[in-house]
Amino acid sequence: MxxxxxxxxxxxxxxxxxxxxxxxxxxxxxxxxxxxxxxxxxxxxxxxxxxxxxxxxxDGTQPLSRAEAHMVDSAPLAPWPETEKHPRLVYFLANGGRVKIGHTNCLPARIRVLSLREDAALLLLQGGPRLERALHTKFAKLRIADSEWFELAPEIVRFVGHKTHGKPPLRPTPPADDASMSVRRSRPRRREPRVEAEIQQVFELIRIHGYEQADLRFVQDELNLKQTTAWDRLVEGRKRWDEAALGLDQPTDETR
Known part of the structure; x- marks a missing residue:
């Protein structure tokens, strides 16, 4: 030297x-x-x-590479699409005690294919296949079989809460001069608790306990309690969900 x-x-x-x-x-x-x-x-x-x-x-998560971790942490929220086609986004769509993590450039069509309502959306992020894969890796231990469905466990609740601060995605307000929408809004609509109750509970738990300070065991107990009730309500509709979980619905590339 x-x-x-x-x-x-x-x-x-x-x-x-x-x-x-x-x-x-x-x-x-x-x-x-x-x-x-x-x-x-x-x-x-x-x-x-x-x-x-x-x-x-x-905590049910898997280690990510530095690049993947940065991509997940920095992924910005995506606005609710105002058109049928839109830039690709990654969605978290909940049903009962499960949540589907996927990406699409046609969210309305994806929701229809899954027979879900718009209020099933827990989180929308700007991103595509790479972000989706990183999230699948992060929550791999919560994955159901080899599907895009995951257990709606406290780890995912905390992640959603961290990104949204307990506020679900905002949907665009229909134009005031849209007569058909006005008539539709004026009609009394039967409330369907199958998804709404679970979604509201998730955000209520985040609001009360905070996503950083939440007692994960308490949240898990609450979700499991609600999940049992949800399954009772959804017995007749489970076949469709099982097909989706196994990938038998075979979405097109546009609606995936």
């Missing part, structure tokens, strides 16, 4: 080592102090990595 570089490790108060540096960058260190620094840093780094792996195992 170049003799002009000397070890800058302290051997006592205000006294530098001064031995020839075996390592120049990022900090000049002699052979002995290279080992000393490694012994002081590497074990703590490994412990931190191990804690992260265990935390991910416990």
């Amino acid at each position: 170049n003799g002009e570089y000397t070890c800058v490790a302290f051997v006592s108060d205000r006294v530098l080592c001064g031995e020839a540096a075996a390592l120049q960058r990022p900090v000049p260190l002699c052979d002995e102090h290279k080992v000393v620094v490694a012994l002081s840093i590497v074990p703590e780094l490994l412990k931190s990595t191990l804690r992260g792996i265990r935390a991910q195992r416990e």
